[in-house]
Amino acid sequence: MTQEVLAERSDLSVRTIRRLETGQSANPQVETVRLLADALRLKPDERAQLLAVAAGQTPPDPPSDNGIPLVSSFERGLAEATDDLAHAVRARWEREEELRRIQDPFPLPVRWQLAPDDVMDHWANICRAAPGESATPLDLAGHLPEIADFYGRIPSGRLVVLGRAGSGKSVLAGRFVLDMLRTRPRAGAVPVVFSLGSWNPTTTGFRDWLAGRLVRDHPGLSATGRDGSTLACALVEAGRILPVLDGFDELAEGLHRAALDALNATTLPLLLTSRPGEYATVARSDALTAAAAVSLTDLTVSDLVNYLPRTSGATGWEPVLNELRDHPEHPASVNLRAVLTTPLMIGLARAIYSDPAGHDPQELLDTDRFDGQYALEDHLLSSFIPTVYRDQPGRRRWDPDGVQRWLRYLARHLNRLGTRDLTWWQLGSTMRPLRRLFVVGLVAGVAFAFAAGLVATLMGGLGFETEAADAFTAGPLDGLAAALAVGLARGVGLAFGGAAIKPFRVQMRLHGGERRLGVRFIRRFMVGVTVGLALAGGLGLAGVLGIHFWIVGKLGPGPWYGVLAGLVIGPLIGLVWGLMARFEAPLDVRTAVNPTDLLTTNRATVIFQSVVLGLVSAVAYGVMAGLMHGARYGLLHGVSYGLVLGLAVGLGVTLSLTAWGQWLALARIWLPLHRRLPWALIAFLDDACQRGVLRHVGAVYQFRHARLHDHLTG
Structure with a gap:
């Protein structure tokens, strides 16, 4: 060449x-x-070797004397990470099938047939025929239990599954993952489901997006090598990930062509699901290269007769099923038959009518009440949430009106963000920026004023009556100053970091942390220097204007003492925060991360870092006070007042610069105060997963059905 x-x-x-x-x-x-x-x-192993050498990593070991290549340390590490990821993915999807009751009493018979020729590539490309050779079309009819074997018969390893809303595409994707994992060889590619709705192919390359989603849902893959690339990137580049791309139709308007072009630029094996219309619109001009395509078929009356009676001990379904079977021409049968053709609608009907204490399914045949297919579908969607939230022994009781209001808020919040992924760190991010600054500053100011009063009380108990009285009086005033400072800090974060701060994906450990600090240390130190300069300028200007803050005034009168406090404490915070990266270790790859786990880990990390930074600020203040007023004053008074300043620093860092702090201020305090969300938010979200309204997708939540999400936004 x-x-x-x-x-x-x-x-x-x-x-x-x-x-x-x-x-x-x-x-x-x-x-x-x-x-x-x-x-x-290049083949996956060749690609991995090329990228490893180009990144300056140790190349694979040379062949042994008998000519058999030795496995390099790079390959061993990659194989171990691949197997750990497979364990986490399997655990997640087995749990998902249990929650969705896929196997109770047996899976609905999802079937497929060959898709139209105009949405498929040439058979020669699908079969990987040599130039000049022809290829015989494959038999592409099948059903759910054989999905892995069916996929294995496609030489290109690229498959498109088309089906209308609720037809079972997501169920098929989950079953595909589990079946592929059961037959997967050690260190073989891991099938991972990715929701395509969050991808913007015009700004993010396909492989980079895959790696980013892996890090989000499996934080252990954020571990970096010597070249700074993550373990997730290495897995993608080495062909150790088999992408299962769910929801091509959920891409933003106008991005479908760009997405298909990006997928055609790769040779990665993959499985893609989509509604027929959105895919056909772009595929008729240029289909997914080398991809076979199938269409999911409707369920039959026989499927209903075999399935619905076995979901309940009652016999309420028999009259309805007899009507469908014996009088298919009646208007009631025509309407209901048009609805109960997809796993989604059958699942909703089961949830609402299969409980012996629930409604009578014969009402579905009432043509006066339901004059057509869409009226029946709206009825099932509207009745689902009240049904699953009715009082049940052993389950937490929620206010029915509140449930509807909270779920509607979450659905509309996602619509405003243009995504299906509900992340706890983005709750409140659709509020207007000025309101967010006000809320964060208000929470910080109230918390600081309370903390200052508490410290003042403790100081009074130790005999510092005058200082305690001053602190108690000045605490609320300094609380307003803290509110302003934290609000402005959050404003800087909004200007440079976007709407939402991403959560930490590390845990604090004395051993096993980051050995090469590099860019992370420099970035954190510069943040501290910037904060210090801003603090020095703000306190100095306040002093010039005659505004004296109680805690800074204890160093000495005049604006220069405020400038000194900022110039010393800011860089010191940056230095300590940068060094703390040495104790930040990636999470275990084998852990199947869910939103609650990530939130808990972030809370522990943020609290640890805030306490350390607060103590460092307290000691720095005490040292400055001691140098200015003598060791006796510094030890006795400086550290005492430093505790108040340390609280301010800790609260400021937590609420303005961390994802957990934003969650605390907005989702745990402000939105519940305005009845947008419940006070026990995580308990509500996890309970919604148990009831089948939401689902876990790695580190985020999603509505279990896109139709339900859309219904709630209406």
């Missing part, structure tokens, strides 16, 4: 190819190496 041909294939310049071949470019960009790997159509 000439340099010109390789350049054309890879979209790189001939000059870049020449510099790489001659060794003039000794440190190529990762994206450049990826483009070369795609153009050369």
Whole structure:
């Protein structure tokens, strides 16, 4: 292959190819190496080796004397991470099937047939035929229990599953993952479900997006190598991930063509699900390269007769099923038959009518009440939530009106964000920025004023009556100052970091933390320096204007003492925060992370860091007071007042600069105060998963059915 041909294939310049071949470019960009790997159509192990060498990692060990290649340490680590990920994915989907009662009493018979030719690629490409050779079309009819074997018969390893809303695409995706994992060889590719609705192919490359989703749902894969790339990136580049892309139709309007072009630029095996209309619109001009396509078929009356009576001990379904079977021409049968053709609607009907204490399913045949298919569907969707939230022994009771109000708020919140993924750290992010600044500052100010009063009381108990009285009086005033400072800090975060701060995906450990601090230390130190400069400028200006803060005034009168406090404490906070990265270890890859686990881990990490930063600020204040007023005053008074300042620093860092602090201020205090969400929010969300309204998807929640989500926003 000439340099010109390789350049054309890879979209790189001939000059870049020449510099790489001659060794003039000794440190190529990762994206450049990826483009070369795609153009050369390297196998997964070859791709991993190329990327490892280009990143400056140790290349694989040379072959042994008998010619058999030895497994390098890089490959061993990758294989171990792959197996750990497979364990976590299997645990998650087995739990998901239990919650959705897929096997109770048996899975609904999801079936498929060959999709129309105009949404499929050529059979020669699907079968990977050599140039000039023809290919025989494959038999693409099948049903759910054989999905893994069916997929294995497709030479290209690329499959598109089309089906209308509620037809069982997500059920098929979950069963595909579990069946593939059962037959997966050690260190083989791991099937992972990715919800496509959050991908913007115009701003994020496909492989980068896959790696980002892996890190979000499996924080242990955020561990970095010497080149700074994550373990998730290495797994994707090495072909150790089999993407199961759920919801092509849920991509934002106008992105379907760009997404399909991005998928066509890769040779990765994958399974893609979509509603037929959205996929056909772009596939008729250029379908997914080398992908076979199938369409899910409707369930039959025989399927209903075999399934619904076995979901209940009562016989209420028999008259309804007899009517469907014996009088298919009656209007009531026509309407109901049009509805009960998908697993979604059958699942809703089961939840509402299969309980002996529930409603009588014969009301579904009432044509005066339900004059058509859509009236029946609206009835099932509207009745589902009140049904699953009715009083049940052993379950927590929720206010029925509150449940509807809270779920509607969550659904509309997701609509405003343009996503199906409900993340706890983004709750409140759709509030107007000024309101968010006000809320965060108000919470911080009240908390600080209370803390200052508490410290003042303790100081009074130790005999510092005058100082205690001053502190108790000045605490609320300094609380207002703290509110302003925290609000402004959050404003800076909004300006530079976007609407929501991402949560930490690490845990604090004395051993096993980050050994190479590098860029993370520098970034954190610079944040501290910036905060210190802002604090010094703000306190100095306040002093010039005649505004004196009680806690700073204890160092000495005049604006220069405020400037000194900021210049000392800010960089010190940055230094300590940067060094704390040494004790931050990635989470265990084998852990099947859910939103509650991630929230708990973040809370522990944030509290630890805030306490450390608060204590460092307290000691720094005490040292400054001692140097200015003598050791006796510094030890006796400086540390006491430093505790108040430490509380302010800890609260400020927590509420303005961390995801958990934002969650605390907005989702746990402000939104419940306004009745948008319940006070016991995590308990409510987890209970909604148990009742079948929501589901866990890695570290986020989703409404279990897109139709239910859309219904709640109406």
